[in-house]
Amino acid sequence: MExxxxxxxxxxxxxxxxxxxxxxxxxxxxxxxxRMAGDADLAQDITQDAFIRAFDRLSGFRGEASLATWxxxxxxxxxxxxxxxxxxxxxxxxxxxxxxMVGAPGRRAEPDLKERLARAIDxxxxxxxxxxxxxxxxxxxxxxxxxxxxxxTGTSKAQLFRARARLRDKLADFAGEWxx
Amino acid sequence: xxxDELNEWTRRHLAExxxxxxxxxxxxxxAIARERSARRVAQRPVMGMRRIAAWSLAAVALVALGxxxxxxxxxxxxxxxxxxxxxxxxxxxAPSTAQQLATQNVLGQAEVFLTGYxxxxxxxxxxxxxxxxxxxxxxxxxxxxxxxxxxDPRLRVLLEDLELTLAQIAQDGRxxxxxxxxxxxxxxxxxxxxxxxKVQSGxxxxxxxxxx
Numbered sequence: 001m002e003x004x005x006x007x008x009x010x011x012x013x014x015x016x017x018x019x020x021x022x023x024x025x026x027x028x029x030x031x032x033x034x035r036m037a038g039d040a041d042l043a044q045d046i047t048q049d050a051f052i053r054a055f056d057r058l059s060g061f062r063g064e065a066s067l068a069t070w071x072x073x074x075x076x077x078x079x080x081x082x083x084x085x086x087x088x089x090x091x092x093x094x095x096x097x098x099x100x101m102v103g104a105p106g107r108r109a110e111p112d113l114k115e116r117l118a119r120a121i122d123x124x125x126x127x128x129x130x131x132x133x134x135x136x137x138x139x140x141x142x143x144x145x146x147x148x149x150x151x152x153t154g155t156s157k158a159q160l161f162r163a164r165a166r167l168r169d170k171l172a173d174f175a176g177e178w179x180x
Numbered sequence: 181x182x183x184d185e186l187n188e189w190t191r192r193h194l195a196e197x198x199x200x201x202x203x204x205x206x207x208x209x210x211a212i213a214r215e216r217s218a219r220r221v222a223q224r225p226v227m228g229m230r231r232i233a234a235w236s237l238a239a240v241a242l243v244a245l246g247x248x249x250x251x252x253x254x255x256x257x258x259x260x261x262x263x264x265x266x267x268x269x270x271x272x273x274a275p276s277t278a279q280q281l282a283t284q285n286v287l288g289q290a291e292v293f294l295t296g297y298x299x300x301x302x303x304x305x306x307x308x309x310x311x312x313x314x315x316x317x318x319x320x321x322x323x324x325x326x327x328x329x330x331x332d333p334r335l336r337v338l339l340e341d342l343e344l345t346l347a348q349i350a351q352d353g354r355x356x357x358x359x360x361x362x363x364x365x366x367x368x369x370x371x372x373x374x375x376x377x378k379v380q381s382g383x384x385x386x387x388x389x390x391x392x
Binding site: 018019023026027031035040043044047048055056113114117118121136164171172 | 186187189190191193194195196197198199200201203204205207208209211212215216219
């Protein structure tokens, strides 16, 4: 069934069409949510919220971009909001843990480079990270990223360049020591 | 290691960054369908969430009235009333129209309340849950359990499940830990699904269709 027909049926209140639309897009939405969240529960919440919002707002979908891009935009918006909340929560937890660990003896082992890479990506500024994950991890084009994040293609390219530069800086010190 | 080597190494390992497992399609769809159903219920103009308190009171009053009328007014067809001990809870004792209407009201109200409660639990809005509403519905449910309508075995089981759920919410419903357990409990017992199947067209429709 054509996407436009499917959307019409969803708007007419057909539950089977809702499920068909969900089935058609859920893998990609969940994948993007998971790449951003790094946590199965949070990725599920993001995916669910994204579809609930999408169904609620589907009547406003004008077809200027593809439905996939439109869904990605909602997913990224939900994901970034969720991650901001999680970040605030984790920051509070970290503050508490650090308070408890004052004066604790011992030295923590250095993580390996893969873990360092994951952490470095996690620590990228929000905009850089979104572009980096979409482009370098998930393989979206700059045009698709621009449509999803509501930025210009040039901005997407510039943010990717800066994200890569930051990662290189963060990993350079460890690369020689930890990679054989 | 040169920049190029580092870039190459990074590229090779990026696929492992937050690598997703299999998409949990069904659990997510169930959650989406539940939430959308809850929103539809909440958007019904007559049964809007803001009117819950008024409906709860009305439902309790209607149950009491329905049961009261059934006890004091002899039936036209000569069927003994509920005050006749031998038939008060017998399988052949058919509920009156007033009791059927009252039952629809209570079940419809319970459906709206539990749907809203589950959404509050999911979204961490337990401060919006009013235990008084649960207590009012609990009272109405217990009246139904004492009436002829409970002679239907399936309905009786549903009413008992509902009684347990409402009692839990009235007592511990605003405690986040208990709230999750309560929600899991009534979902596992399929209380909402059964309520929806019992509430055919809703109490508002029943009234407007001239049942009374």
